[in-house]
Amino acid sequence: MIEELFADGRSAIHRTDPALRVAAATLFSFTAALIDHVGALLLAVVFAAGLALAARLPARPLGKRLAAAGGLLLLVWVVLPLTYDGQPLLTVGPLTASREGVRLCLVITLKTIAILTAFTALVATMHLATLGHTLHRLGVPAKLVQLLLLAYRYAFVIAHEYQRLLRAARMRNFRPTTNLHTYKTYAYLVGMLFVRASERARRVHLAMKCRGFNGRFHSLDSYQATVWNPLLGAAVVLVSIVLTAMHWWG
Amino acid sequence: MHISEGYLSAAVLISGGGLAAAGTAIGLKRLDYDQIAQAGILASAFFVASLVHVPIGPANIHLILNGLLGLLLGWAAFPVILAALLLQAVFFQYGGITTLGVNTVIMAAPAVAVHYLCGPWIGRNGWRCMASAFAGGAGAIVLAAVVMAAALYFTDKQFFTVAATAVAIHVPIMVIEGVITLFCVGFLKKVKPELLPHNVVQPPQSREVV
Known part of the structure; x- marks a missing residue:
C-alpha cells in the first residue's frame, strides 16, 4: 500500500x-x-x-x-x-x-x-525520517516536525490496520458496489480506523512520557x-x- | 484534491503559502506537546483514509474526509493536513514543494470552516446531528473545490472553464463524502464520543479508563 x-x-x-x-x-x-x-x-x-x-x-x-x-x-x-x-x-x-x-x-x-x-x-x-530531521535543521518548528515524524511512523501501522479491517469485512462477504450499504461499511471502517488511531496515540503518548519525552527528538543521522x-x-x-x-x- | 505543480502564478503560490503558514501556526499553537501523538497518528489515519477507494458506478474515487477531520480537530487540521500532504508528496509525488501551501489551504480552510459552522450541532441528537454531519462532509468538499477553482481563476481568468469543470467533477464526490461523514460521525458518537470535541456532554475525565 x-x-x-x-x-x-x-x-x-x-x-x-x-x-x-x-x-x-x-x-x-x-x-x-x-x-x-x-x-x-x-x-x-x-x-x-x-x-x-x-x-x-x-x-x-x-x-x-x-x-x-x-x-x-x-x-x-x-x-x-x-x-x-x-x-x-x-x-x-x-x-x-x-x-x-x-x-x-x-x-x-x-x-x-x-x-x-x-x-x-x-x-x-x-526516507521521511531523514526529511523530518532535515526540516528541523532548516528551522521548521519542532512541533510540526514531530507531528510529521509520528505521522510517518504510524502511517504503515494504520495502513496495516485498515487492511486487516477490510479483510475481515471481505470474510463476511462484503462486496463493494454503488449502494448505501457499501458507503456505510466504508464509513464504519474509517471510523474504526480513527478510533484505533486515537487509542494507539494514547498508548504511544504514555510510552513517550515513560521514556522522558520533553519535546525534543534526536537524530543520529550524520552526513x-x-x-x-x-x-x-x-x-x-x-x-x-x-x-x-x-x-x-x- | 489538489493542484499539481506548474499551474499557478507567483501571486497565488505565495498567498497560498502565507495562508497555510498562518493557519499552521494557529493550529500548532493550539496543540500542546501532550497532544502531538494524537495529532500525528490522526494525520496517518487521514493519510490512509485518502488511500481508501470506494466504488461509484463503474469507476471508483478515493476518500478525502477533510470535513470529518475538521469536525475532529478544528484548527489543528492545518498542521495535520500539511503533514499528510508531505507524506503524499514523498511517497507518491502527488504535488511538490511550490504547491504545498495552496494545497494545504484547499483542504484545511474548509475543514476549519466546517468545524465552526457544522460542529455545534454534532452534539445534538437525531436529525440535527445527521444533517450537520452530512453538511460538514459535503460542504468541506464544496468549499475545497471552490478554493481550488479560485486559485486557478486568480492565476489566469481564462482558466475559468477548466476550474468550472474541476468543480463539476467534484459533485458526486461531495455527495459520497457527505454520506460517509454522516455514518462516520454516527459511529464515532456511539463508539468513542470524546473524539468529537463538540460532543462532550460529561467531563471527559469520568470516561477516561487508563
Whole structure:
C-alpha cells in the first residue's frame, strides 16, 4: 500500500547532504514554477532528467508517478486550447484552438514534468525520517516536525490496520458496489480506523512520557562532506540563474 | 484534491503559502506537546483514509474526509493536513514543494470552516446531528473545490472553464463524502464520543479508563 520506492539507493545524490537537497529542490521548483519561457522550461526538463539519471531513479516507477499527474493535464489540454482567447491555430468545424492556449498547455506540461522529476530525484530519494530531521535543521518548528515524524511512523501501522479491517469485512462477504450499504461499511471502517488511531496515540503518548519525552527528538543521522555537496549546490544555483535570465531576456 | 505543480502564478503560490503558514501556526499553537501523538497518528489515519477507494458506478474515487477531520480537530487540521500532504508528496509525488501551501489551504480552510459552522450541532441528537454531519462532509468538499477553482481563476481568468469543470467533477464526490461523514460521525458518537470535541456532554475525565 505504501512504499518508499526511491529512498534506498547508493547514487551520488543519495549521499549528498539532505539539507542541501531540500534547499536545492526548493530553489529549482520555485524557479521552474515562476518562469514561462518555453526554451528555458525545456532546459529545466533536461536538467531535471539529468538529476534523475544522477540519482539512478528506476524509469518505470518514475514514469508511473508522472502519469499520475496526467489526469488534470489531459483536462487542460482538452479544454484550454478551445477556450483560451488568441490567434486561431487550428479550426475544426465550430471549434477553434488558439495558439496562446496551446502554448500555455505546453508550458504547464513542461513545468509539471520538470518540477516533479526534480522533486523525485532530490527529495523522494530520502526516507521521511531523514526529511523530518532535515526540516528541523532548516528551522521548521519542532512541533510540526514531530507531528510529521509520528505521522510517518504510524502511517504503515494504520495502513496495516485498515487492511486487516477490510479483510475481515471481505470474510463476511462484503462486496463493494454503488449502494448505501457499501458507503456505510466504508464509513464504519474509517471510523474504526480513527478510533484505533486515537487509542494507539494514547498508548504511544504514555510510552513517550515513560521514556522522558520533553519535546525534543534526536537524530543520529550524520552526513559527511562529499565532493557532491558543492557540485550539486553549484549546479542548481547556476541552472536557476540561467533559467531566470532566459525568462527575462530570452 | 489538489493542484499539481506548474499551474499557478507567483501571486497565488505565495498567498497560498502565507495562508497555510498562518493557519499552521494557529493550529500548532493550539496543540500542546501532550497532544502531538494524537495529532500525528490522526494525520496517518487521514493519510490512509485518502488511500481508501470506494466504488461509484463503474469507476471508483478515493476518500478525502477533510470535513470529518475538521469536525475532529478544528484548527489543528492545518498542521495535520500539511503533514499528510508531505507524506503524499514523498511517497507518491502527488504535488511538490511550490504547491504545498495552496494545497494545504484547499483542504484545511474548509475543514476549519466546517468545524465552526457544522460542529455545534454534532452534539445534538437525531436529525440535527445527521444533517450537520452530512453538511460538514459535503460542504468541506464544496468549499475545497471552490478554493481550488479560485486559485486557478486568480492565476489566469481564462482558466475559468477548466476550474468550472474541476468543480463539476467534484459533485458526486461531495455527495459520497457527505454520506460517509454522516455514518462516520454516527459511529464515532456511539463508539468513542470524546473524539468529537463538540460532543462532550460529561467531563471527559469520568470516561477516561487508563
